[in-house]
Amino acid sequence: MEENKNNQQKTGKSPIQERVDSWIEAWNSKDLEKILENYAETGELYDPKIKEVFPDTYILTGKENLKKYFEVILKVFPKLKIKPLGLWIKGHLALLEYYIYVDETSKIDVVSKFYLNKQNLIQGHFVYYGLSYKETEENKGDSN
Numbered sequence: 001m002e003e004n005k006n007n008q009q010k011t012g013k014s015p016i017q018e019r020v021d022s023w024i025e026a027w028n029s030k031d032l033e034k035i036l037e038n039y040a041e042t043g044e045l046y047d048p049k050i051k052e053v054f055p056d057t058y059i060l061t062g063k064e065n066l067k068k069y070f071e072v073i074l075k076v077f078p079k080l081k082i083k084p085l086g087l088w089i090k091g092h093l094a095l096l097e098y099y100i101y102v103d104e105t106s107k108i109d110v111v112s113k114f115y116l117n118k119q120n121l122i123q124g125h126f127v128y129y130g131l132s133y134k135e136t137e138e139n140k141g142d143s144n
Contacts, residue, residue, distance in 0.1 A: 015120040016089045020096055023114075023122070027082050030074055036063050040121040045069070047127040077102045092116045108132045 013021070019038060026034035045060045053072050060066055073080070081101040088095040094114040099107045109130030117123040 014089060016092065016094050016114075016116055017087065019116060019120050019122065020087060020094050020114065024082050024084055024096075024098075027080065030078070030080070032067065032070055032074060035070055036067055038122050039063055039066060039125075040117050040119070040123045043122050043125065045125045045127070047125075048129065049127070079103050083107075092118075092120075105134050106132070 023035070023038045026038060041063055042061065043063065043066065045066055046058065047060075048058050050058045050060060050069060053069055054060070060069055079102065083099045083101065084096060085099065086097040092115060094116065096112045096114065098110055098112070100110055101107045109132075111128045111130070113124075113126040113128070114122050115124035
């Protein structure tokens with residue numbers, strides 16, 4: 001706990017914001033092990049897209065199952081980049097709004113709700129998808 005206080009004093013960020021930043025950086029660097037380091041051993045992911053990989057469920061529990069799913073995501077979307085738009089934190093809950101760029105012009109509007117445990121690891125992760133579209137010169141930079 002003392003380490004979290006010292007870290008917060010150095011960066012000015014809460015441990016929750018540090019975790020979300022770590023999660024974003026890990027995805028943007030395509031580092032599977034670093035992505036998994038952000039989750040608790042018994043972490044759960046609720047994502048409607050899971051059904052496309054594992055047709056019997058939309059919930060994955062435990063790092064081994066998360067690893068199998070994330071491996072597929074990284075393989076199918078090798079150019080994936082996350083661009084954060086907003087972060088709201090209340091207690092051990094964080095809401096992150098972001099774009100997922102699957103290539104240079106195609107992006108998906110996403111909101112993730114993270115529930116963090118006492119060690120500030122992701123225990124529950126709920127993913128909500130909005131619009132998907134291609135950017136053009138006319139709409140590039142629009143908030144949609």
